[in-house]
Amino acid sequence: MDGAEAVSTPLATSDKLLPAQSGIATVDVTQYRHLLGLLQYLVITKPDVSYAVNRLSQFMHMLTKVHWQAAKRLLRYLKGMVYHGLYLRAGQPLSLSVYMDADWGGCIASGRSTTAYLLYLGTNLVSWKSTRQKSVSRSSTEAEYRALANAVQKFCGLRI
Known part of the structure; x- marks a missing residue:
């Protein structure tokens, strides 16, 4: 990937990643699993790739060339973001704030929503955390309330 050109986003917004339709993966899973295992450690210092790594990790057993191309795109994104990372500023007020969001039925395969929060x-x-909700929400309001409950739980746990 040394000669690859950098891209501005970790995942293409137009591609819908779905598991392989047949019972057999069309790409060698060993390299894919190894790459995603390495990327898990990178998420600690680069939260901008956490969604992409989480999304790609959902296809460890049933992947296609589309998933492998998406993983390579993530590497191309990282190539362009080598000098970017978390910056912690000194002298800021010590106030906790939390932001959360949820998509309603974002997973095409299961219909479950994805919840995310950021804690400052x-x-x-x-x-920060992004995770699939444990059950299917019947409305966008229900999905948002579940996300809010998860964010408040984390917020209260850190306040103590």
């Missing part, structure tokens, strides 16, 4: 100490990002 002053202007510094200190915690």
